[in-house]
Amino acid sequence: MRNSPFWWVLIGFMVLLDFYIFQAVKVVAYSASPKTKTIIYAVYWSLSGLAILVLLVLPYLQFQHQSKLFRTTIFAIIAGIFFAKIIAAVFLLVDDIRRGVQWVAGKVFFSNTEGEKLQQGERISRSVFLSWAGLIAGGGLFGTLVYGFGNKYRYHLTRIPLSFSNLPASFKGLKVVQLSDIHSGSFTDKKAVMKGVEMVMKEKPDLILFTGDLVNNTADEMEDYMDVFNKLNAPLGVYSTLGNHDYGDYVKWNSKEEKIANLERLKQVHAELGWRLLMNEHVVLERGEDKIAVLGVENWSAKASFHKYGDLKKAYEGAASYPFKILMSHDPSHWDAEVRQSYKDIDLMLAGHTHGMQFGVEFPGFKWSPVQYVYKQWAGLNEEGAQKLYVNRGYGFIGYPGRVGILPEITVFELS
DSSP states (O other): OTTSHHHHHHHHHHHHHHHHHHHHHHHHTTTSOHHHHHHHHHHHHHHHHHHHHHHHHGGGOOOOGGGHHHHHHHHHHHHHHHHHHHHHHHHHHHHHHHHHHHHHHHHHHOOHHHHHHHHTTOOOOOOHHHHHHHHHHHHHHHHHHHHHGGGTTOOEEEEEEEOOTTOOGGGTTOEEEEEOOOOGGGOOOHHHHHHHHHHHHHTOOSEEEEOSOOSSSOGGGGGGGHHHHTTOOOTTOEEEOOOGGGGOTTSOOSOHHHHHHHHHHHHHHHHHHTOEEOSSEEEEEEETTEEEEEEEOOOBOSSTTSOBOOOHHHHHTTOTTSSOEEEEOSOTHHIIIIIHHHOTTOOEEEEOOSGGGGBOEEETTEEEOGGGGTOSSOSEEEEETTEEEEEOOOSSOOSSSSOBSSOOEEEEEEEO
16 A cells, blocks of 8 residues: 555645645744744644654564554554644635635625725735634644543443343343454553453353454464453353454455465364354354344445355344344444344344444433444444344454543343
8 A cells, every 4th residue: 555646645635734734833823932933833844744754664664563552553643643634624724715705705895995905915814713723623633542542441341231022031131241343453451451351251241242353354363362362251152253354354365275274263263262153153042941042144244345244044044933032243234234124033133343433422322423424323222123233332442542432342231
């Protein structure tokens, strides 16, 4: 990607953005002393130039596994600066539109002295208020992203009571823990990750379900964390499925066989952890005299940018006779696209995938994240008739090494 036209267009856009934002910097520094102005301008261009330089050099640098936190943090800071400038530019653009309208209005609707002044190029000053507002908004976003670095291992335990009229009597009170999107390739603090696993085990769950994305790209990312996640166990078992990142679709392989071998190794990792990986199949759980079915499909998405590896029809075969069914499917878009349409007797679907974009706002009764403009169901509980979907916010993180507003989640369901 670094040698592609897109990459250089991006760099060029960043340079133009720097010059555009600098106009606001000059406005807010207008009344400062010459020495202060020089310092402000020097700091601005030093940081802007350094960000572009690092972005150009970073892809060529080789990092050891232990240094990946440094690399991802630096990249996240640069991305944060970029998006902060985008936010600031929105305010400046509003101001420029105002100035343009004012200039045109002066030429069209005013005559004589006022019109002549505008025609001769009388300057319409940039708004100091909007310049300050843009810089403060952009700076606020950047500060928020930096703050979020400290939240990536701040596991939040969410308790969700779920009531179903058709739940067999023996399964009433069943405690189910859902984990999703571990993304072990992003971890750099093993002790912090272990604390999350200890939180799970303190709940003494009857059943643990993992809904995909164990790794970022390759099976070997789990090597340092096998002795962490093998601590997960439950009387009715630990079941898992695959997410879009588990197939190795986002890295370049030397051969097709190498990619296949990586997936086979990842399947072995699930087995070595003591997890039962469900590949378009179902299992029957027994408690007392009653039985329920747990179905697991490979990644299936209604979004064109993701593969449809899953086969719900295959997973469902033989499960119709069981009175209660739980489906594990990584991508929540599967629910509206297929589950609700053709499998109305699937009582509960568990998904992940979105991470809540690792950025958003949540209050009791209200939640917002930019990801909601892509995914209708992106976090929490969704209900349509008797069917329920829960979208876990993810245990791990990827890309941005932090979380703002949307914390890493361990979900505890109690069925009744």
